[in-house]
Amino acid sequence: MKFKIDENLPVEIADILKSVNYDAVTVIDQGLTSARDNTIINVCLKEERVLVTLDLDFADVCTYPPEQYAGIMVIRVNIQEK
Secondary structure: OEEEEOOOOOOHHHHHHHHOOOEEEEOOOOOOOOOOHHHHHHHHHHHOOEEEEOOHHHHOOOOOOHHHOOOEEEOOOOOOOO
């Protein structure tokens, strides 16, 4: 399985995935920082990569129909303060 980690997530996520033998690159690695959503998803489509992101725009199944992509993982994180 191949992953692309969006710029809104730590690059260490790609490192963790690589450490367990997944093919993972970041948007930053590929010089796509600040690229439009459409550009990023089209690169993922071409490369057959699952996009991992915090960007809620990618959760819109009308704009990004799941059957057209290798996968889109929109992560929601609860940050707890101590």
